[in-house]
Amino acid sequence: MPRVLIADDDPVMRMLLTAVVDNDPALELVGAAEDAPQAVELARQHGPDVVLLDVEMPGGGGPHAAREIKRLSPTTRVLALSAHATGEQRDAMETAGADGYVVKGTPPAEVAKALRGH
Secondary structure (H helix, E strand, O other), X not given: OOEEEEEOOOHHHHHHXXXXXXXXXXXXXXXXXXXXXXXXXXXHHHOOOEEEEEOOOOOOHHHHHHHHHHHHXXXXXXXEXXXXXXXXHHHHHXXXXXXXXXXXXXXXXXXXXXXXXX
């Protein structure tokens, strides 16, 4: 069962993503962060299998957090989360080591599928 960490500075988005994970019996939520430093710290504490990481967050943003999480645990899958499907943000996350990309507005079942690694 993949252990999931969610990181998004928008409290409503965190709540919705938490519900997606909680409603999927094949996923386990281990934490929810509101900024990049907290995402890195929670990843260090809980060792998630996958992190769903907002691209634009306080404290260095998604690229900074992705680099640090990958440095701490190279096997942790990092999925970037953004409102934009293409562009500089996506490129920055790929350069930082993100393993995939989820666009905000993706149906919940597809988000859960991405978190499960399918």
